[in-house]
Amino acid sequence: MIKIVVGSGKGGTGKTTVSLGLSLSLAENKMPVQYIDCDVEEPNAHLFFKEAEFQKRDVEVLVPEIDKAQCNFCEECAKFCAYNALAIFPNTALVFNEMCHSCGGCKIVCPQGAISEVKRKIGEIHTAIANNKVQISYGKLNVGETQSPPLIRAVKKEIADKNIAIIDAPPGTACPFVETIRHGDFCLLVTEPTPFGLHDLKTAVEVVSLIGVPFGVLINRSDIGDSSVEEFCSNEKIPVLMKIPNDRNIAVAYSNGMPITEADPKYKLEFMELHRKIYERVGNHKR
């Protein structure tokens, strides 16, 4: 139905707090919600659903396997590989799995037909219906693995068309964030009113504008810093859709794995209002 990506640029601004607040408030109002945690390097949302029983399945990528009996060590594959994932010596062919992006090109260029592709596990997807309401899926990248985009793509495939998907994005604005936000309907950028928050917000705005997804800003801990984030948003005509003042109780609740809507139920209404504003903007954008 609608895919809302919650991103930030800077880490630790409250993406998970906001994503949880939104999904739990919507679920309580009987709306079909799916929580998609695309922060596959450090997924955290599941820690807030302590009762949920997660089913897991492996996520695999394809990597080349070289049949040494057929290989004539011509080096065509190694010359072609853009990621230095193959090395050919006079009598040996080596594949560096961690470098491989699974493009499949080496198999096409090999004149001997010596390359086939085999599956390699890079992580897992865990899924549960939490609190009988929210369907949550998260990706968990294996420690030591560099390739998060394929896992992010796999987690996004869990989204069912009929649902409102709340997508918790990884921090930063590099390829994992881009992979998360592609094909999204709206991006909510969570920031804080500090020089770090503002700087990383500007970078995030640049990426989201480039991708062409409509977006708005949520200012978390809105009273800890200065007014520069609000001034920036007002100058750039970026809507500030919600503000959450600093509250030690919310921080303590978060530290114990308790969502903001449980720590302070007044936020349920505010998140419903946030969703209404987002829905309106997505509607306008699609028209």
Place this chain on the structure above:
Amino acid sequence: MKELVIISGKGGTGKTSVTASLAVLAENAVLADCDVDAADLHLILEPAASEQGEFKSGQLATIDEDSCIACGQCEAVCRFGAVTKADNTYRIDPLGCEGCKTCEIVCPANAISMRENICGKWYISKTRCGTMVHAALKPGSENSGKLVSLVRKKAREQAEKSGTSMIIVDGPPGIGCPVIASIGGASMVMIVTEPTQSGLHDLKRVIGLAAHFKVPACACINKYDINEDLSYSIEKFCNNNGVEVLGKIPYDLNVTKSMLKKKSIVEYSDGDSSAEIRNIWTAIKLKLRN
């Protein structure tokens, strides 16, 4: 030469605030900001660039519309969903393209070519705490790991040139490609964590990562008094895994105030948090000596 990398697993635990303080206390270390897609250390250290360059990495495919015969073979082989089709015209989505060149080799009309991809910029700068190497990844770019490697290489060159024996690296969050590029071969990592369920979960993964790459690790707990029970569990977990906790920094709104003044907390206030960071720095020096 010693290279200390500050990482965290979870974002926003205070890596950059701690790094800025250590930079001040070290007095003359070479500094490197390896959080290249959300680089913030320069906001405190106010570097003046003395040298800079473009960071080029990888390639991007483009389709020449005049030569394209719209056969769709490029779309069929692309595993990144980067070939898009609208009104029978094929185009490359530069945000999806990973530069593998597979579309180029299968195109029967030779309509696809590869162009160099400018992914960002690097800088060597002077700051009040010494030389700093930093970079800005073009928003949305790939190859942040390669840019991290470039920043670290230049930091080592600067340290050698100036005879400095210490490099302090502000690392990225997570456990993925830029983090792996930041810690490989370093003398030690210090993990800045916080007493939250998320902080602990992410700490476990990042300790696993340091062990995987055989880099010695120590830790400090930021905002430890937000949840003292969890801080205790974190300490216990760290001790059981051979990771020494060098200090516990209290929650302090002065940290935000100092940031607004473009100062590190140790320059801004003499409170408990500053005192603890000074203790941590003394402990780091001791650990690196052994």
